[in-house]
Amino acid sequence: MQESRWKEYLRNFGWVVAIASLLFTVIVGGFIVTNLDHVGRLGRVLQLIQSDYLEDVPVDTLIDGATKGIVDSLGDPYSAYMNAQENAELMQQIEGKFGGVGIILSLKDPQKLVVLRPIKNTPAAKAGLQPGDVIVKIDEVDAATIDQEKAVSLMRGDPGTQVTLVVYRESIKKSVTVPITREHITVPTVEGMPLPGNPDIAYIGISQFSSNSAYELNEVLTGMNISKYKGVILDLRYNHGGELESAVGVSSYFVQPGPIVYIVEKDGNTITKASEGNYLGIPFVVLVNEESASAAEIVSGAIRDRGTGTLVGVKTFGKGIVQTIYQLDKGTSVKLTTAKYLTPNKIDIHKKGIEPDVAVELKEGEEATLSPTTSEFDTQLREALKVLRQQL
Known part of the structure; x- marks a missing residue:
């Protein structure tokens, strides 16, 4: 035996x-x-x-x-092991191209899968999904049993395949079943336009920081001929962050030459990320809210500490740590928290957030007018315009 x-x-x-x-x-x-x-x-x-x-x-x-x-x-919500499929999807997300439905989820309540907004012209938008919809089921999977990363993985897939979402819609007090056919999703992260009713003010919205965001920003600014505008409103509301180098590249347009962020590693070694020298040098205001996180806070923190712009809105999310992705065998990877970051004034904002210079909340039930098409602005955008006008 x-x-x-x-x-x-x-x-x-x-x-x-x-x-x-x-x-x-x-x-x-x-x-x-x-x-x-x-x-x-x-x-x-x-x-x-x-x-x-x-x-x-x-x-x-x-x-x-x-x-x-x-x-x-580790008990760290930002560290994760990713199998081959999850790793491939993450790489697609960083590149801003993937097969899926086109939903951005809210960070506010990690216990729920709340639709922050459907991305324009995507299957989710065409299917009628609305901000505030709570996803309760993805095909046959109970959404209450999975985290956001798993939910995103389930909603992504090959273009042409179908996923069925069951969402609870507060406005009608009932659940709605929404079948959606996946498509190739290419997410432009930067858009710019004259602010409606204010042709001398440029509105720049950045939805996330992908590997191409700094390049996209440069293309937008060039296409708009930014020099003809008197001021800029930079909207970082509901921007959950993304790639560190992209945030540094974007910050370079809004911060004079000098430090943008300090990266402090486990052994105490500090790496300084500095402006790339593209400073626009025109007055601007930055809109932030409770879902402006991570890379969005790097940009916001640099602007606040360097004194180049005014932050308007509410306190940001408070994610001041950096993740590194290590590729493993067979297409798998592990994402680990490897450093924290400090603003140019060496302020640690993790779990604290960044207080705006001008605090203003949306009214109850009011939705942010991201990428406005009319001059009917939300309360925060109206205040940002007022603050900017005072600087001109």
């Missing part, structure tokens, strides 16, 4: 070693050496699953589960 158990153990020893090797890639070797009991416990559990568990489980599934468990144990 004992000999049989040892033979079974030896048969599984090869892939147990593979699991241990994986652990060596994500945990410092010295840590493992001092925690051999824990590694032995993991090896024993893996061996028992292979030898005694009723069902056959693919080794890849166990490796994914073990890796995900390690990252989840």
Whole structure:
């Protein structure tokens, strides 16, 4: 009996070693050496699953589960292990191109999947999804059992395929079933126009910071001939952030040469990200709100600390940490929080947010007029225009 158990153990020893090797890639070797009991416990559990568990489980599934468990144990909502599909979708998101339905989810309540807004001219917008809709089911998956990253993964897919959403709509006090056919989604992150009714004021809206946002901003400014405008309103409301380098590139148009953000690593090493020297040098106001986060706060913090513009709105979200994506084998990756960032005045805004220079809230039930097409502006945009006019 004992000999049989040892033979079974030896048969599984090869892939147990593979699991241990994986652990060596994500945990410092010295840590493992001092925690051999824990590694032995993991090896024993893996061996028992292979030898005694009723069902056959693919080794890849166990490796994914073990890796995900390690990252989840950090208790950090911004760190995550991504399988090949999730990793590919994240890379598409960073590039601003993916197959999906075209929904931006709210950050306000992490326990709910609330539609912040459907993206213009996407399947979600065409299907009639509305800001404030609460997604309760994605196909047959109960939305209450998954996080936002998983929800996004489920809604994305090959163009031409269908996903069915069940949403609760507060305005009619009932749930609505919405079948949506996925399409190629290319999200322009920057748009610019003369502010309706104010031809001497440029309105620039940035929805997120993809790898192309700084380039898009330059194209928009050039196309508008920005020099003919007396002032700019930069709208960063509901901008959940994105790529660090993109935020630095965008900030360079609104901050004079000098520091934009300090990146403080685990060992205390500090990296300074500075302006690329594209400063516009014209008066401007920045609109922010409680969902302006991460890279949007890098831009806002740089403008506030450097004194080049005025922030109008409400306190920002408060995400002052930086994630790094490490590519692993077989198309997988791990996203880890690796640093925090400080504003030019070396202020840590994590879980604190950035207070605007001029505080103004939307009225109850009022929606932000993002990319306005008429001069019927929301309360915050009206105040931003008033503040800007006072500076001209």
